[in-house]
Amino acid sequence: MIGIISLDLISEYSHEIVRGIAEAISDDERELLMHVSVDAIRERERIEFMARDLVDGLLLIAPMLEPETVELLQSLRIPVVVVDPRQLDVGLPRVTVDNYEGVRTATEHLIGLGHERIGFIRGEEDLESSEARFRGFADAMQLSGLAVDPESVATSGFSYTSGFKAATQVLERTNLTALLIGADLIAFGAMDAARAQGLSIPADISIVGFDDLPRAAQSYPPLTTVRQPLHDMGQAGARALLSLIEGQPLAVDRIRLSTTFVERASTAAPRADCP
Template structure:
């Protein structure tokens, strides 16, 4: 024995890493590389580890070590389903690395009114809550306000009012960039798969699509816009519907990457080649978009930067500071890959 004191928390975290390693079939060292942002892990392996970390409710901590005084913040998702979630976790933990604050990751509890949820957070003396891609009712927001728990939203489905601090991306300009890319390639019949009708980000991307068509002098065709809900299946069905039109589109912009991948699957079922017969653009730049066949042209959201910005805003609120702006939008970037090309007809 060398006299080292091993805490119960350290043992628990080691056990969690071991469980993740066994689930994925890698070493604990490889899991640690992913947690610490090392680049020497294959993309496919990284994605599997990231998913397993979320499945095992891994509690991420800043690199500063054990939190001083047990200080924690909660990072709450609507669901732990996409690789983007871990990018946000990475951004938040990087922001708290020097403060020694712990980041507890979880999902929205089944508490529609939010009263019990807010009381639990206040009772645990959290620094605050970062809520990701979720709907927040005015009643839930009021309960958090009453308990004095700072709350920051990332990419909210809705914003209860303009005073609620939120971090997002430039969805309108991102949608416009996606559709503009297609018009500049020469496409005139450009389909659109919408996001959820109640999601602000999806509506903004649709408006960006319309703006790009107007700027190119293209008259919108309502038949080329199909509903979606940000899922692969909705993109697949919308893709089939669009491709079965008498005059189908030569290109499709989908409101997110899973929808875009669904459109690509529909094109293959209809015997079409991408991008020779159909160009496809997504939104998000999730890791599967880079592994698609062909790799997907998409609009990148800065998820890690959104996490950092949310944590910084939460720190300001927790110390009684006033935010310069309650709404921050970070720039998106068009990433051109191999799923787009000039139309062949």
């Protein structure tokens, strides 16, 4: 039995990772036991419960992993792999993606189209992935000789509602031609926030997300985004865990996958008459 613990198991983000896990173990005789942990305390309790001879190993999806929880995992001596950790130096085998390069490429795309006034909405600040994505944006702007206006930067929770609110604030206080956003869920809210202010996408403002959730290709207009290989992350995590369960050491304890820039219809060159 393999245990999976995640902050949620119903979002497109978690669903894609779990789908990859399930495919990776399809030829193995083990089953999956899944639990949701809504906070750090619940996460620690679920880990302790599942590790008591209930599962052969644990896969943790975007866990909080407070220091006490890491100490618990190390003391239990159960095989563990972390997929998309909030903090990178967790002292456990982990699967991550190149967040920095993904957003840097997306920013260069917007600059290449002719955009100079580009805003950024980042995810929750306690995630190292959010910081890496912002650095990718800021570095690309600096290397192109463009300034990052503090008024054009905001922080948002990973939800449509938070994205709508953050984008509304940024768009009300700036005159942007493009907006780069650290997660598709936030971008969906931002797209509606732009429309609520009478802006057309991409004629008046270009929008880029991050994740490439299944819904991104079906949004209106289809969302240009950075594909985070969620399915592959699940597969890589599951394969690493199976190796540990079978007593095989991992060649590396940090598996980092590449992102892919996906251009769709939510980006275009800024209008020639744009003020």
